[in-house]
Structures are given as C-alpha cells and as structure tokens.
Amino acid sequence: MGQDMLERLEELVRIESPSRDVGASRRVTALLDRWFTAIGLNPRRIESASGVHLVLDDPGDAIGDPILLIGHSDTVWPAGTLAGELPWRRDGGVLRGPGVLDMKSGLVIIREVMERLQGRPHRPVRVVITCDEESGSPTGTEVCTEAARGVAAAIGFESPHPDGALKVGRRGSTRLRLAVRGRAAHAALDPEAGVSAIDELVDQLLWVREVVAQASRTTPVLCNAGTITGGTRANVVPDLAEAEIGLRFIDQDSENDVLARLSSPTPRNPRAVVTTTIITRRPAWAAKDADRELMARIAAAGAALGQHIEGRPAAGAGDANLLGGPLGVPTVDGFGPMGGGAHAVSEHVLIPSIAERADLLEQILAR
Structure with missing residues (x-):
C-alpha cells in the first residue's frame, strides 16, 4: 500500500x-x-x-x-x-x-x-x-x-x-419517537386530577411489543426501546414522557405494516394524548x-x-x-x-x- x-x-x-x-x-x-x-x-x-x-x-x-x-x-x-x-x-x-x-x-x-x-x-x-x-x-x-x-x-x-x-x-432501520402528554398534579393531594404520562407510556410500550410480536410470526422484526424520558419529581404526576424506539425490518412489507399500525396509537387513558413520529427511516x-x-x-x-x-x-x-x-x-x-x-x-x-x-x-x- x-x-x-x-x-x-x-x-x-x-x-x-x-x-x-x-x-x-x-x-x-x-x-x-x-x-x-x-x-x-x-x-x-x-x-x-x-x-x-x-x-x-x-x-x-x-x-x-x-x-x-x-x-x-x-x-x-x-x-x-x-x-x-x-x-x-x-x-x-x-x-x-x-x-x-x-x-x-x-x-x-x-x-x-x-x-x-x-x-x-x-x-x-x-x-x-x-x-x-x-x-x-x-x-x-x-x-x-x-x-x-x-x-x-x-x-x-x-x-x-x-x-x-x-x-x-x-x-431496514427506523427510529421512532413515542410521545405522551398527560396532566400534571400533586401526587398526594390531588392525584385524580392528574394523568400520568409515564403510566401511559408504559402501556404504549407494551402495545408496541404486541404489534412487533404479531408481525414477527411471519417475518422477524427487531425492536429496542433505546431511551425513555419523562417526569420531574416523585411528588408530581408527570405530564410528559417519551421513548425513542429502534426498529429493524427484513422486508418492506413487514416494515410498512408495522409502521402503519404504530402511526395510530390509541391512548389507554382517554385523557392522555399519544403521538408517534418517525425520526429517521432507512427502508x-x-x-x-x-x-x-x-x-x-x-x-x-x-x-x-x-x-x-x-x-x-x-x-x-x-x-x-x-x-x-x-x-x-x-x-x-x-x-x-x-x-x-x-x-x-x-x-x-x-x-x-x-x-x-x-x-x-x-x-x-x-x-
């Protein structure tokens, strides 16, 4: 050389x-x-x-x-x-x-x-x-x-x-942000007025796991929740939480199917707002x-x-x-x-x- x-x-x-x-x-x-x-x-x-x-x-x-x-x-x-x-x-x-x-x-x-x-x-x-x-x-x-x-x-x-x-x-590799907006409240004095964004995020992550497991019955899909953020302190019901999720796909059909399903999350708590955003995507x-x-x-x-x-x-x-x-x-x-x-x-x-x-x-x- x-x-x-x-x-x-x-x-x-x-x-x-x-x-x-x-x-x-x-x-x-x-x-x-x-x-x-x-x-x-x-x-x-x-x-x-x-x-x-x-x-x-x-x-x-x-x-x-x-x-x-x-x-x-x-x-x-x-x-x-x-x-x-x-x-x-x-x-x-x-x-x-x-x-x-x-x-x-x-x-x-x-x-x-x-x-x-x-x-x-x-x-x-x-x-x-x-x-x-x-x-x-x-x-x-x-x-x-x-x-x-x-x-x-x-x-x-x-x-x-x-x-x-x-x-x-x-x-294929997709980075997806799953974000939850709840409602802040005092965790002891007025917990019912609050909507925990973290609790909702946990429920949503379990749903993501279900979607991936169903798709993987046909073609393997890899999923990794790489980061989770949210909340401020233990005595405050958290109003914001989000996770960044990494997904890997072998073929475009399974990729399109999974991403289409994840694009429309349904809140478990009707007072929460849940959104997904594709950060980057390599098909x-x-x-x-x-x-x-x-x-x-x-x-x-x-x-x-x-x-x-x-x-x-x-x-x-x-x-x-x-x-x-x-x-x-x-x-x-x-x-x-x-x-x-x-x-x-x-x-x-x-x-x-x-x-x-x-x-x-x-x-x-x-x-």
Whole structure:
C-alpha cells in the first residue's frame, strides 16, 4: 500500500467529524474538496442543517450511465476522542483511530482510485459523500435520492462482513419517537386530577411489543426501546414522557405494516394524548436479481486480481438501503476495507485490505 494513502487516511482521521457538528463537517469536507480538486475534479458542496455533503461527477469516457460511489464523512465519535480513549496509531499492519474503519478508509480508497483513473478510459463515476449517515441521514437522504438519478449501479463503502464479504441486502432501520402528554398534579393531594404520562407510556410500550410480536410470526422484526424520558419529581404526576424506539425490518412489507399500525396509537387513558413520529427511516433492502448480478460482476473482477469476493445480507443499515431498496438501483455495500470494532474503542482497519479494495474498485471502473 502506498505511503500517500496512509498519509491521507491519517490526515482525514485527525480531523474529528462527529455527526451534527457543522463546523467539523465543514473542516473535513474542505479537505475532501481539496483532494478531489487536486486531480482535476469539481466537487459540489451542499450545505445542510447537519453539515456539508459533497457530490462530484467524473464523465470518464462518457460511455454508459455512471456508477455511484456512496460514502459518508461523519463518525459516531465525539470531539476529543483522538486525545483520549482512541488515539491514532499503527500496530504493524493495523491502523486504529476514530472513524478509521467507518468509514474514512473507504473515502481514501475512492480518492485513490479516482486519481488512478484520470487520463485513462473508464466508466462515468458519480461520488456522493454525506455528512449525517451516522445519525440516520436526515438531510443526506435527499442528497442520495438526487444523486441516484440516472445511475447504472451503486457501491457503498461501509465496512464489510468480518470475513471481508460484501453486503447484498440490509435490514431496514427506523427510529421512532413515542410521545405522551398527560396532566400534571400533586401526587398526594390531588392525584385524580392528574394523568400520568409515564403510566401511559408504559402501556404504549407494551402495545408496541404486541404489534412487533404479531408481525414477527411471519417475518422477524427487531425492536429496542433505546431511551425513555419523562417526569420531574416523585411528588408530581408527570405530564410528559417519551421513548425513542429502534426498529429493524427484513422486508418492506413487514416494515410498512408495522409502521402503519404504530402511526395510530390509541391512548389507554382517554385523557392522555399519544403521538408517534418517525425520526429517521432507512427502508429495508432485500437483495434482488439485479443486486446479485452486480455482485457477480464484482466477484469476476476480483477473480481477475486473484481476490475471492463473496456477498450476503447484513443486519445493519446505511445509505445504501435507500438505493437498493425503494429506488431499485442495483447495489452492493460493504466495499470498505477489512477490520473491526466499528463504533467501539477497538475500531481498526487492516492495512493490506485498503490496497486490495482500491485495486478491486479500479478493476471495476476501468475499461
């Protein structure tokens, strides 16, 4: 692997870029912008409430529709992680640091291959780098949707399966807020005047569990009440309470059914008001024939390089869900290098696999 790729990766990781930090997003996107501009490409910056997205087109030899490469510049790590629990370091053939696997090494691969292709016949390429993937792509979804227009296929640069296999099909992921408005009152002097938002929320969570259990008789649905908030003190009947719920779906039918049922909650206490709001949603992406055909072409390109490339479904969700799911674009994800520990202090990437993935991407895009 070339020293320049290692140096770029270190430079990128050292710009900490947590989701929802607009200033950090601008700094990391400015670096990416300079990288692509230096090789003659013309990135377009899209400002948003989450930060800055980056989109660029390389017309290549102008034969055929472009291949879309999907990445993201944000990480789950807060500012200060580099100076604390996860410093940048190299241990032999392993690199460690916040976002090194998810997914700054993938961005370095994209940049490397785009440079290799300049001045050579190659397929048209479109690159989109979102800034809020780790928070559900609240603004990145629209950017991806627009970038997908007219593309022949899409390749996502999330990390692969632990054995290096690509991801063909991913569970849908929805974050849902269940909110209850009750009525405050003194818990001892006038409890009947109050309506406990917390009691109602507990009842509603049991109802959510019932809905999920019924749906799971046909197709497994995962449900996790990740946060619960509400109330002020023990002697006050709480007037507000809410939970944030994470749902995972294998297919769009079960996803649509469950979300439709959860959209109309009925209060157990008629004096309470209960609402549900979808915070973020990545639709289920079940692998289709076009995805498998794209996977077969990638495997053939790998075989030409002496690489054995496989693909199978994955549990996690990402921006590729939108492309492979409702938009129907032939899609494969997990094109990032091998490693492990995404979102954990053990996050790391294996150096040899960075070069291997770059070689594979070049083989796919070059004529």
